[in-house]
Amino acid sequence: MLAFNFFGATEGGLFDINATLPLMAIQVVALTYILNSLFFKPVGNVVEKREKFVSNNIIEAKNKLSEVKKLEADLLTQLQSARTEAQRIVSEAENESDKLYKEALELANNEANASKEKARLEIESQTTAARDQLTKQADDLSELIVNRLILEK
Amino acid sequence: MFFNSLLTNFAALEVGQHLYWQIGNIRLHGQVFLTSWILLGALLVFISLGTKKMENDPKGLQNLLEFLWDYIRDLARTQIGEKVYRDWMPFIGTLFLFVFVSNWGGALIPWRLIKLPSGELGAPTADINTTIALALLVSLSYFYAGLSNKGWRYFEYYVHPTPIMLPFKILEDFTKPLSLSFRLFGNILADELVVGVLVFLVPLILPIPVMFLGLFTSAIQALIFATLAAYYIGEAVEEHH
Numbered sequence: 409m410l411a412f413n414f415f416g417a418t419e420g421g422l423f424d425i426n427a428t429l430p431l432m433a434i435q436v437v438a439l440t441y442i443l444n445s446l447f448f449k450p451v452g453n454v455v456e457k458r459e460k461f462v463s464n465n466i467i468e469a470k471n472k473l474s475e476v477k478k479l480e481a482d483l484l485t486q487l488q489s490a491r492t493e494a495q496r497i498v499s500e501a502e503n504e505s506d507k508l509y510k511e512a513l514e515l516a517n518n519e520a521n522a523s524k525e526k527a528r529l530e531i532e533s534q535t536t537a538a539r540d541q542l543t544k545q546a547d548d549l550s551e552l553i554v555n556r557l558i559l560e561k
Numbered sequence: 562m563f564f565n566s567l568l569t570n571f572a573a574l575e576v577g578q579h580l581y582w583q584i585g586n587i588r589l590h591g592q593v594f595l596t597s598w599i600l601l602g603a604l605l606v607f608i609s610l611g612t613k614k615m616e617n618d619p620k621g622l623q624n625l626l627e628f629l630w631d632y633i634r635d636l637a638r639t640q641i642g643e644k645v646y647r648d649w650m651p652f653i654g655t656l657f658l659f660v661f662v663s664n665w666g667g668a669l670i671p672w673r674l675i676k677l678p679s680g681e682l683g684a685p686t687a688d689i690n691t692t693i694a695l696a697l698l699v700s701l702s703y704f705y706a707g708l709s710n711k712g713w714r715y716f717e718y719y720v721h722p723t724p725i726m727l728p729f730k731i732l733e734d735f736t737k738p739l740s741l742s743f744r745l746f747g748n749i750l751a752d753e754l755v756v757g758v759l760v761f762l763v764p765l766i767l768p769i770p771v772m773f774l775g776l777f778t779s780a781i782q783a784l785i786f787a788t789l790a791a792y793y794i795g796e797a798v799e800e801h802h
Contacts, residue, residue, distance in 0.1 A: 422689065424590070426587070426690065429691075432685075443655050
């Protein structure tokens, strides 16, 4: 039965080719159009829209990230310059205060020296005056003693 | 004796028997159309359900359909190339879905329970008419793809890289549809026969692994058919330098 029908040309058989072939081809072509409008187009639209959305978002995020990085670098340089500026101001102020301190110290030293000198001069003059007076008194006293001695005689 | 009983069993499988429809002068294999209509109807219902309410955040069936779409796109894109794969994706996808649904439908649905006056229902791809129809469509497609993309320069392909290739390339135009159709037809028919014979000989348990193997083969055959079709189209539209 099997062998008999295998290449059966007229009726039946595995290799019985007839109008099923073109009709099936037409059916598949029709199916292609139906599936294209029912399946491939709508699903493709949705998927591609989503892919576009995602890639757009990624691009946007990348742009934002690069912008943030730029701003960050900008801020960093600003911070750096502000820091050096601050350092400069601080050192300037330190120098200034140092100078002022030195000036004040010198002034105070000078003043102290002057007053010391003055005091020394005063002391000296007073000492001289006192010595003079003492000498004078000694002279007076000696004169007095001399006179007394002379008078007693 | 055993051989005889095997033969009668084969006969009971009704190999090569068809349900003939006579329309005017032409004769059709009715069982092929019946099963293909049922399976394609199921496929279309499935797809209509899945694409009824498309959302940006896919749910349920839409997920599955999008996965399928992505799978077919990848297949078409890798074989045909970035430039023209869009034009051929529906055709490749239809081939894949048609072959896949036919193979699996033929293997999974217990068609034998439905008695026909002659022949029996089964996978539409187990009929040589179907596979030759598909293979010829592939042949027409790659000729059309080559001619529409490159015009007469398409025939440079036949003498590429040397004119010595000409007879082989011409021969290929015949072997391509032949191998496509017979590969699919042979695999699916063989699977049906093996399962059928095993079910007749050992009705319990033993046929199950073979049935699983059949499902595997069916899916692979669908993939092979679609991939080869895409590859042939890709070969036809490829630019030689």
